[in-house]
Amino acid sequence: MTTLIPDPADQQISSVPRRSVWRQLLRDPQAIMTGVIIVLLSLFGLLSPLISPHDPNGASLDAINASPGTAGYLLGGDESGRDILSQLFYSLQTSVVSAVIGAGVALAVGVIAGLVGGYFGNAVRSGTEWLFSLILTFPGLITLIVLLPLTHGDYRWTMLVLGVLLSPGTYRIVRNLVLGVKKELYIDAARVSGLSDIRILGRHVLYAVRGPIIVNTAFLMGTAIASQSGLAFLGVGAKDVPSFGLMIHSGFNNIDAAPLQFVWPCVALGVYTGCMVLFGNSLRDAFSGPRPKRQKPAQGLRLAATAAPTSAVVDGERVDEPMLAVEDLGISFPGSTGPREVVKGVSLTVDPGEVVGLVGESGSGKTQTAFAVLGVLAPEARVTRGSVRIEGRELVGLSESELRSLRGRVVSYIPQEPMSNLDPSFTVGAQLTERVRRTLKVSRQEARQTVLDLLARVEIPDPQRVFSSYPHQISGGMAQRVLIAGAVASRPRLLIADEPTTALDVTVQAEILDLLRGLQKEFGMAILLVTHNFGVVADICDRIAVMQGGEIVETGTTREVFHTPKHPYTRGLLDAILDESAPDGDSARTIGAAR
Amino acid sequence: MLLYALRRLGIGVVLAVLVTFITYLLLSTSFRDMVSTLLGPDATPDSVTGRLHDLGYDRPLVVQYGDWLAHAVRGDLGTSLFTSQAVAPAVLSHMVVTMSIVLPGLAIALILSVILGVWAASRSGAPDRIAQGISLVGHVVPALLTAIVLVVVFAVELKIFPATGYVQFGDSPVGWLRSTTLPVVVLVVAGMAAITAQVRGSMIDELGKDYVRTLRTAGLPSWSIVLKHALRNAGSPALTVTSLQFIQLFSHSVIIENVFALPGFGSFAFTSAQSIDVPVIMGVTIVSVVLVTVVNLIADIVNGYLNPKARLH
Numbered sequence: 001m002t003t004l005i006p007d008p009a010d011q012q013i014s015s016v017p018r019r020s021v022w023r024q025l026l027r028d029p030q031a032i033m034t035g036v037i038i039v040l041l042s043l044f045g046l047l048s049p050l051i052s053p054h055d056p057n058g059a060s061l062d063a064i065n066a067s068p069g070t071a072g073y074l075l076g077g078d079e080s081g082r083d084i085l086s087q088l089f090y091s092l093q094t095s096v097v098s099a100v101i102g103a104g105v106a107l108a109v110g111v112i113a114g115l116v117g118g119y120f121g122n123a124v125r126s127g128t129e130w131l132f133s134l135i136l137t138f139p140g141l142i143t144l145i146v147l148l149p150l151t152h153g154d155y156r157w158t159m160l161v162l163g164v165l166l167s168p169g170t171y172r173i174v175r176n177l178v179l180g181v182k183k184e185l186y187i188d189a190a191r192v193s194g195l196s197d198i199r200i201l202g203r204h205v206l207y208a209v210r211g212p213i214i215v216n217t218a219f220l221m222g223t224a225i226a227s228q229s230g231l232a233f234l235g236v237g238a239k240d241v242p243s244f245g246l247m248i249h250s251g252f253n254n255i256d257a258a259p260l261q262f263v264w265p266c267v268a269l270g271v272y273t274g275c276m277v278l279f280g281n282s283l284r285d286a287f288s289g290p291r292p293k294r295q296k297p298a299q300g301l302r303l304a305a306t307a308a309p310t311s312a313v314v315d316g317e318r319v320d321e322p323m324l325a326v327e328d329l330g331i332s333f334p335g336s337t338g339p340r341e342v343v344k345g346v347s348l349t350v351d352p353g354e355v356v357g358l359v360g361e362s363g364s365g366k367t368q369t370a371f372a373v374l375g376v377l378a379p380e381a382r383v384t385r386g387s388v389r390i391e392g393r394e395l396v397g398l399s400e401s402e403l404r405s406l407r408g409r410v411v412s413y414i415p416q417e418p419m420s421n422l423d424p425s426f427t428v429g430a431q432l433t434e435r436v437r438r439t440l441k442v443s444r445q446e447a448r449q450t451v452l453d454l455l456a457r458v459e460i461p462d463p464q465r466v467f468s469s470y471p472h473q474i475s476g477g478m479a480q481r482v483l484i485a486g487a488v489a490s491r492p493r494l495l496i497a498d499e500p501t502t503a504l505d506v507t508v509q510a511e512i513l514d515l516l517r518g519l520q521k522e523f524g525m526a527i528l529l530v531t532h533n534f535g536v537v538a539d540i541c542d543r544i545a546v547m548q549g550g551e552i553v554e555t556g557t558t559r560e561v562f563h564t565p566k567h568p569y570t571r572g573l574l575d576a577i578l579d580e581s582a583p584d585g586d587s588a589r590t591i592g593a594a595r
Numbered sequence: 596m597l598l599y600a601l602r603r604l605g606i607g608v609v610l611a612v613l614v615t616f617i618t619y620l621l622l623s624t625s626f627r628d629m630v631s632t633l634l635g636p637d638a639t640p641d642s643v644t645g646r647l648h649d650l651g652y653d654r655p656l657v658v659q660y661g662d663w664l665a666h667a668v669r670g671d672l673g674t675s676l677f678t679s680q681a682v683a684p685a686v687l688s689h690m691v692v693t694m695s696i697v698l699p700g701l702a703i704a705l706i707l708s709v710i711l712g713v714w715a716a717s718r719s720g721a722p723d724r725i726a727q728g729i730s731l732v733g734h735v736v737p738a739l740l741t742a743i744v745l746v747v748v749f750a751v752e753l754k755i756f757p758a759t760g761y762v763q764f765g766d767s768p769v770g771w772l773r774s775t776t777l778p779v780v781v782l783v784v785a786g787m788a789a790i791t792a793q794v795r796g797s798m799i800d801e802l803g804k805d806y807v808r809t810l811r812t813a814g815l816p817s818w819s820i821v822l823k824h825a826l827r828n829a830g831s832p833a834l835t836v837t838s839l840q841f842i843q844l845f846s847h848s849v850i851i852e853n854v855f856a857l858p859g860f861g862s863f864a865f866t867s868a869q870s871i872d873v874p875v876i877m878g879v880t881i882v883s884v885v886l887v888t889v890v891n892l893i894a895d896i897v898n899g900y901l902n903p904k905a906r907l908h
Contacts, residue, residue: 136839137610137891139883140846145861146618146876148868149625226737230850233739234865245739252743252854255751262747266740274735281731374812400817408814420805425827425902435813470903486813496812 021211024286031282034275041272045092054083056090056242065258075264078247079254084261088268090242095225095272098159102224103217105163106170111213113167114174115205119182128175132168140165141227145236155228155237162227170216177209211287218280222273229269244269301375301396301403303383321392323494323526324350324373324411329386331368331377341384343368344550352493355520355527357537357558359573360547366530369547370496373528374413375403390494408439412492416499418479422471428455428482429467432489439490454485458515477508481515488519495520498530513539534573538562546570596899599906603895607888611881612664618880619660622873626652629871633676650676652873667881673874675867682878685863690882692761693860696775697841697848700782704844705837708787709826712794712833716802717821726795733788738847742781742854749777759856778855782844789843793836797829804828830901838894842887 025031044051053072054060063070063077070076075084117128143165144151144158151157181204231237232245239246244265251262331343343365350356360366371377372388375395388395390411395403415421423431429451436447455463458481466474466482474482480500487495500516501509517540520527529541537544537558544561546554546569554567565571630646631638647653651662666673672682715726750758756777762770801807802825810820849861860879867875899906 133606134610134613136842137614137884137887139880139887140842141849142846142860142864142879142883143618145849145864145868146880147621148865149628149871149876150621226739229737230739230847234850234853234861236865236868248739248743255747262743266743270736270740273737277731277735371808376808376811404814404816406814407812411812413809413812415805415809417805421809423806423810423824423828424904426824434819435815438816438819439814472904483809490814 021286025282028282028286030278031286034279034282037271037275038279041092041268041275042096044089045094045096048086048089048093052083052086052089054086056087057082057240065254065261067258068260076258076260078250078261079257080250084247084264087242087247088264091244091247091265091268092272094155094241094243095228095269098155098228099221099224099276101156101159102163102166102227103220105160106166106220106224107213107217109164109167110170111174114171114209115178117171118175118178119200119205125175128171132171135165136168138165141231144227144231145234148236153237155232155241155243158231158237159224159228162224166220166223170213170220173212173216174209177212178205181205181208215280215284215287218276218283222276222280225269225276226273301372301377301383301388301398302381303397321389322349323352323354323391324348324528325387325389325392326369326373327387327389329369329372329388330384331365331372332382332384333378334380339382339384342550343372345386346547346550346552347386348545348552348555350494350526350528352526353520353524354543355529355541357541357544358528358530358547359532359534359537359544361532361573364547365550366547367498370413370498370528370530374407374411374496375400376413408435408492409490410492411494411496412487412490414480414483414487414495414497414500417503418476418483419471421483422479424471427468427470428474432467432482432486435486436489450489451485454489455482457519458482458485459511460485477504477512480504480508480512484512484515484519488523488525491523491525493525495525495527496530497527499532500529501536502531502533509536516540534576546573596906599899600892600896603892607892611884611888614884615664615667615877615881616660619663619877620656622871622876623656623659625871626873629676629873632871663877667877672878672881675872675875677870677872682874685875686860686878686882689858689860689863690886692857693845693848693852695764695771696778696782696852696857696859697844699775700779700848701786701837701841701844703779704783704786704790704840707783708790708794709833711787712791713798713821713826715791715795716798717817723795726791729784730788730792730795733784733786733791736784738781738785739850739854741784742778742851745777745781746854761855761857761859774855774857778848778851778857781851782847785847786840786844789836789840790833794829794833797832798825801825801829827901831898831905834894834898834901838890841890845883845886 025035048056053074059081060077061081063073063083064081065079066073066077066081068074068076073083073085075088078084078087113128113131117125144161147158147161151161228237229243229245229248232241232243233249234245235249237243237246247265248262248269251258251265254261326349327347329343329346330341332339332341334340342363346365346369348356348358348369358366358369368377368381371381372383373390373395375398377383383396386396390406393406395406422428429448432451432454433444433447436442436450437444440447440450442450452463452467455466460466460478460481466478471479480503484500497516501512504512513536516527519525520540527540529536531537541558543557544555545552546561546567548569554561554565554570561570562574565574626647627643630643630650630652634642634646644653651659654662663673670683672686674681675685711722711726711729715723746758749755756773760774762774764771798821802821807820807825810824848859849864852859852861860883864876864879867879895905
């Protein structure tokens with residue numbers, strides 16, 4: 001459990017039903033505008049033989065460089081006396097054909113290969129991977145030019161080749177989606193029910209991957225049109241096939257005599273391809289659901305706009321203050337109906353050298369409380385009320401740099417999931433050394449020795465090897481020891497441990513708890529241990545605070561709470577210890593759900 | 596690491612050979628057309644066949660290709676059928692012109708994208724809107740149009756830069772800079788679109804990960820977390836996009852150098868393809884393919900350095 005609030009974007013990408021995509025598109029002004037323009041321009045292109053006032057290649061002496069508005073030549077004539085408007089219509093037709101061929105081929109090749117490569121085993125996939133590495137090695141437009149003897153300048157053949165060259169993008173999208181979908185249950189269910197491979201591919205997978213493919217199509221069409229125009233501009237292709245590229249070329253060369261001529265095709269090309277890209281963006285938004293507004297990345301502990309002034313504003317340090325004092329703390333997250341409080345007035349204290357267990361089921365707000373003490377709440381979280389003080393110093397309202405002076409030195413953190421909490425790109429030694437140098441201000445040599453000593457202290461058998469290993473090269477238990485070593489490196493006076501054993505094997509769990517207990521005795525640290533596991537609490541804690549639904553429901557010494565639990569919720573949790581042998585070990589959650 | 600680099604190099608070489616072989620196969624359908632053009636209006640079917648034989652184009656294709664490849668690996672790309680010029684120096688001299696706009700364009704686009712993407716991801720608000728705006732402009736406006744607008748505004752109207760023409764660096768460095776500035780700007784705009792979006796996206800992902808929170812609790816300063824840890828992890832996908840953008844910009848440059856009348860690779864390739872000058876076409880192909888392969892290899896090696904897991908496979 002790292003956050004209480006699921007990321008809304010995560011859930012919706014795969015689950016937006018078709019109808020709501022349409023509704024979303026119809027509510028998006030950008031989608032409507034660009035969609036209408038695309039349809040209109042495409043219609044002009046398709047109907048060009050009917051609506052063009054002149055033959056696009058028919059030259060008339062009267063119309064040479066005719067200015068816009070000349071009778072019969074609405075946009076004027078070009079350098080050889082051809083009607084610019086008619087050429088624009090026919091260029092649109094060329095563009096439509098290019099878009100259909102280019103995008104069509106790219107989709108056909110990419111989708112089929114993606115389905116095959118993603119659905120069948122590794123052997124087939126390595127074949128398709130090679131094929132697309134090969135296609136990616138062809139040097140883009142140079143290939144289209146080089147193959148001119150083959151295509152004889154017919155833009156339709158050129159677009160066909162372009163389609164193949166564009167297919168790797170589609171292939172990757174489809175392959176990745178299929179690999180993801182394949183893992184989902186319904187494909188297994190389809191297999192069990194005896195559907196053939198082909199039908200599974202067609203019905204289930206294709207349905208699941210349609211969104212990204214539709215979005216991709218809009219971009220492919222824009223690319224095909226822009227490429228065709230670019231090649232025509234270069235002169236690749238027949239001179240009698242009207243194209244924006246050719247028009248831009250002749251208008252550009254004629255810029256002194258008729259400065260407006262190059263503007264028309266430029267505008268038409270820009271609007272047509274631009275609308276495709278913008279429409280594609282709208283489609284993507286519609287398929288992925290409304291995107292949450294991006295928050296300014298996490299900085300300090302931010303108060304909600306409506307927050308009441310903290311109850312106890314303390315200036316300077318107080319002698320009689322506990323190590324940690326949380327008073328009436330409230331934390332809210334934005335929900336669909338305004339901010340929702342997930343921590344509702346929590347108060348607890350930890351004395352110097354004391355070990356306090358913060359116990360509760362998933363979602364009870366215990367991790368958010370711990371994050372608030374460290375000042376690392378998620379960017380969208382707000383402190384709505386209350387106070388968090390470490391050795392009398394108020395944390396609520398402090399900036400990131402003010403909090404930084406406490407972190408590592410005074411208060412430190414051990415996370416739940418060891419692997420995801422180490423930076424995968426640096427060796428264990430490099431990460432710990434940076435940390436030690438930063439907090440203890442020592443030389444590189446000293447820091448290195450400190451880290452090696454620490455690794456030995458946390459009972460890592462071969463410190464030298466682990467020092468130079470990357471996180472993916474060590475086991476989860478080893479990684480958790482590394483994180484503990486980092487947390488205690490600068491002898492903090494308060495350690496926040498968030499489910500430090502949950503992600504580990506049962507045998508490793510006991511060793512890690514022993515290690516924590518030993519370090520606590522040795523350094524005299526206070527520990528706030530966040531857990532759902534009463535077994536862990538009984539093992540190590542002096543006092544307990546039980547949390548449920550964002551509130552503390554019971555506090556007391558470990559002995560008191562175990563012998564005479566007052567709150568029914570606590571009794572439920574305690575009964576669950578008997579079920580500790582349950583496969584997931586997460587008995588509190590089971591109890592919480594059953595209540 | 597060395598093993599990893601060698602394996603990547605091996606894959607690159609195999610792919611390069613395959614691409615040139617496929618191109619040769621495709622071109623082989625045009626050999627007769629080529630020779631008819633060569634012989635001019637007097638060509639008869641018999642004389643075409645004879646000439647094909649003289650030139651060795653009637654041998655089995657695999658033998659012909661093997662022969663070409665054997666010379667190519669020694670740097671001998673033959674001579675043009677039409678001008679009798681040696682192919683290799685001609686191809687390379689045009690490549691230099693094209694690369695003198697592509698490489699600065701890509702480098703500047705990469706630097707600006709990283710700055711803008713990191714800024715956008717770590718600040719949100721106005722920087723984020725600027726980054727997304729620039730990215731959108733690059734996606735929406737075709738490079739051809741950017742080029743033409745720049746020429747019209749800065750060269751034709753304001754006369755700040757020369758509209759067309761290429762000045763050799765050796766002749767006048769300032770002239771070279773002036774003649775390449777506008778085309779480079781076009782490529783920077785085109786290249787930034789994809790790279791900025793990628794850097795921004797993967798930086799946002801990285802900054803939301805667990806290890807970033809843990810680094811914050813360790814008391815590390817923000818600059819170290821963003822620029823050292825998150826950026827290094829975001830580097831891998833950004834690098835992939837950058838190497839794909841190289842091919843993109845190479846493609847765009849073919850059109851753009853035409854707008855600015857630079858004697859680059861595109862017009863050279865076009866002329867040779869129009870006349871079906873097979874030795875030159877093959878020269879153009881292999882030099883481009885080697886270029887693409889080298890760029891991919893560099894990307895792979897840098898990726899292996901950035902991402903320790905990539906070295907495994």
